[in-house]
Amino acid sequence: MSEEKEEKGKYTTVSIPTPLAEKIKKRIEGTGFNSISSYVTYVLRELLASMEEEEEEVFSKEDEEKIKERLRALGYLD
Amino acid sequence: MINMPAPHGGKLIRRIDKNKSIDDMEKIAISKDVAHDLENIAYGVFSPLEGFMCSNDFENVLHHMRLANDLPWTIPIVFDFDGSIKEGDEIALVADNGTAAIFSIEEIYNYDKKEYAEKVFRTTDIAHPGVKKVMEMKQKLAGGKITLVREGKENFDKYYLKPYETRILFKEKGWRDIVAFQTRNVPHIGHEYVQKTALTFVDGIFINPVIGKKKKGDFKDEVILKAYDALIKNYYLKDRAVLAILKTEMRYAGPREAIFHAIVRKNYGCTHFIVGRDHAGVGNYYGPYDAHKIFDEFPDLGITPIFFKSFFFCRKCGSVVNEKICPHEKENHIYYSGTAIRKMLINGEIPPETMMRKEVAEIILSYENPFVD
Numbered sequence: 001m002s003e004e005k006e007e008k009g010k011y012t013t014v015s016i017p018t019p020l021a022e023k024i025k026k027r028i029e030g031t032g033f034n035s036i037s038s039y040v041t042y043v044l045r046e047l048l049a050s051m052e053e054e055e056e057e058v059f060s061k062e063d064e065e066k067i068k069e070r071l072r073a074l075g076y077l078d
Numbered sequence: 079m080i081n082m083p084a085p086h087g088g089k090l091i092r093r094i095d096k097n098k099s100i101d102d103m104e105k106i107a108i109s110k111d112v113a114h115d116l117e118n119i120a121y122g123v124f125s126p127l128e129g130f131m132c133s134n135d136f137e138n139v140l141h142h143m144r145l146a147n148d149l150p151w152t153i154p155i156v157f158d159f160d161g162s163i164k165e166g167d168e169i170a171l172v173a174d175n176g177t178a179a180i181f182s183i184e185e186i187y188n189y190d191k192k193e194y195a196e197k198v199f200r201t202t203d204i205a206h207p208g209v210k211k212v213m214e215m216k217q218k219l220a221g222g223k224i225t226l227v228r229e230g231k232e233n234f235d236k237y238y239l240k241p242y243e244t245r246i247l248f249k250e251k252g253w254r255d256i257v258a259f260q261t262r263n264v265p266h267i268g269h270e271y272v273q274k275t276a277l278t279f280v281d282g283i284f285i286n287p288v289i290g291k292k293k294k295g296d297f298k299d300e301v302i303l304k305a306y307d308a309l310i311k312n313y314y315l316k317d318r319a320v321l322a323i324l325k326t327e328m329r330y331a332g333p334r335e336a337i338f339h340a341i342v343r344k345n346y347g348c349t350h351f352i353v354g355r356d357h358a359g360v361g362n363y364y365g366p367y368d369a370h371k372i373f374d375e376f377p378d379l380g381i382t383p384i385f386f387k388s389f390f391f392c393r394k395c396g397s398v399v400n401e402k403i404c405p406h407e408k409e410n411h412i413y414y415s416g417t418a419i420r421k422m423l424i425n426g427e428i429p430p431e432t433m434m435r436k437e438v439a440e441i442i443l444s445y446e447n448p449f450v451d
Contacts, residue, residue: 032374045148046377052084059246067246074236076247076320 016040082245082347083380087126087149090241090345094120094226100170100178106161111291113173113230114325115155118342120179120226121240123324125345130157132221133187140197143334143375150341150376152334153198156189157181160216170227177230184222191215198331201363207293208330208360232325234289237303239322244284245347251317253281257350257384258343260357261287262328264297264305264442266434268389268414270313271398276352276384283319284348285310291327292450293360295420299323301441301448308437332357332364333372337379344381351381355388390414391432423448 024036033039059067071077085091108116118124126149131139134146136154143152163169165186172178195202195209204210232238239247248256257276261269277283285306289299297305303323310319324342329335335358340351357369370385391397391412392404404411414433422429428439442448 042377049378049380052088052380059242064246067243068250071239071243071247071250076239077250 011037014040082248083344083349085122085125085241085345086341086380087147089125090122090245091119091125091128092122092242093128093224096227098180098225098227100172100180100227103168103170103180104163105170105172106159106163106181108171108173108177110173110175110230111327112157112171113175113177114290114327116171116177116179116224116226117229118326119155119224121242123241123326123342123345124155125241127151127155129181129184129223130219130221131155132185133219136187136189136219136221140194143337150337150379153329153331153338154194156219157221158216158219160218163220171224173230175230175232176228177226178228180225180227181220182222182224183220186218186220188217189219198329198334199363200332203363206330206360206363207328234299234303234323237289237321237323238325239346241346244320244322247320248282248284248347251282251320255280255350256282256284256348257352258284258286258340258346258348259352260324260339260343261285261302261306262292262296263416264302264448265309265438266414266416266419266429267391267398267432270309270435271389272352272354272386275386276350277318280350282317283314284343284346285319285321286324286343286346287321288328289323289325293328293330294450296328296450297442297448298445298450301445304441305438308441309435312437313435328358330358330360330363332359333369336369336383337372337376340373340379340381340383344379348381351383352386353383354386388413420449 021036024039028039033042068077119127119129131154136156138144138146139151139154143150145151163183165183167183169181169183170178171181191212192202195212199206199208202209204213257280259273273283273285287302287306306321310321336353339358343351353369355366356364373379373383387400387402389398389400392399392406393410394406395404412432419429419433423439423442426443428436428443
């Protein structure tokens with residue numbers, strides 16, 4: 001956390017209920033997490049990543065056909 | 079309709095404009111490695127990067143293994159120079175292989191080579207090939223967006239697929255779950271078991287050898303590709319395996335490079351990534367499974383690692399196994415030692431079929447010198 005504090009502007013404070021902070025404190029005992037902040041950061045990153053939407057590539061029919069043609073010419077598609 | 083996993087950062091980067099002219103621009107000659115970086119940025123292999131890193135991304139990558147916007151990223155992608163370019167310049171980067179790009183310089187900054195090496199390679203030992211390269215870099219870094227105006231010509235273009243092509247290829251094949259295998263070696267039986275074990279649980283495997291600068295004694299790129307062609311032709315279902323190259327240098331950054339390799343394969347459209355023993359390691363700089371542990375720090379990577387311990391042949395089991403499934407003592411085990419296989423090949427011997435497929439060994443032996451000098 002000391003390294004975190006040294007880097008001005010890279011971290012911000014978020015308030016969470018004290019009982020929740022206490023639960024987290026107990027939860028991270030004996031784990032690789034060295035602070036409530038590092039645990040909360042981990043959980044939030046995981047949550048946000050799980051909400052990422054799948055991408056649907058938008059190619060014109062013509063462009064997509066050109067790509068498929070190349071893939072066929074190279075032997076990747078029959 | 080199969081939707082691919084989103085590229086890293088949500089969007090596949092494409093920075094190409096083949097109609098732009100570089101005739102009137104100041105030109106800087108670049109190495110093949112930098113040319114590969116340019117193409118990887120331009121075609122989205124390195125999404126979300128749109129150019130060489132500015133200081134905020136570079137520093138964040140060194141200290142936090144993340145870009146300034148908090149996305150996981152572990153290897154600096156930077157442009158070093160010692161000339162007279164300045165911020166605001168637009169210059170042309172040109173390579174002998176024909177690659178040409180416009181580089182819009184947003185920032186010029188200093189860096190500490192020792193810190194770079196210590197953070198990325200966990201050592202400042204000059205005997206480490208990655209450290210050596212960093213110590214030989216020029217004194218300043220330039221960051222900013224690039225636009226590719228011409229793609230380079232190389233020997234292995236028929237194996238060169240871009241992420242927008244692999245994404246269409248995987249869809250056409252009907253693959254939803256795709257496991258990627260990173261390699262810089264010819265395949266032995268241990269590799270084949272790792273690949274096929276992973277393949278059992280997904281729709282297809284994307285075998286993606288790294289083509290580019292390697293260290294002395296590594297197998298030559300051409301040998302690796304021909305060896306894999308032979309393996310796939312004889313021992314894989316045609317509709318379950320795709321072989322294509324990744325043009326980038328090996329950094330030998332061990333755990334950090336494992337994360338980088340996983341991100342790149344996510345951009346190609348893969349959902350899973352195989353991480354074996356001492357991934358991207360060299361010498362004894364990293365623990366054998368450090369590249370497994372580091373994934374614990376990235377819950378938001380967006381590609382699932384599949385960890386493997388080494389496979390070996392057990393005389394008592396009579397089959398290829400690993401330490402999770404074999405109860406027998408070590409004296410029954412025959413390990414797939416790269417060094418031992420190499421020694422046999424140097425002596426012109428075909429390794430036993432319990433170690434390497436005959437078709438693969440024959441390809442290697444057809445070369446007078448299959449190794450990088």
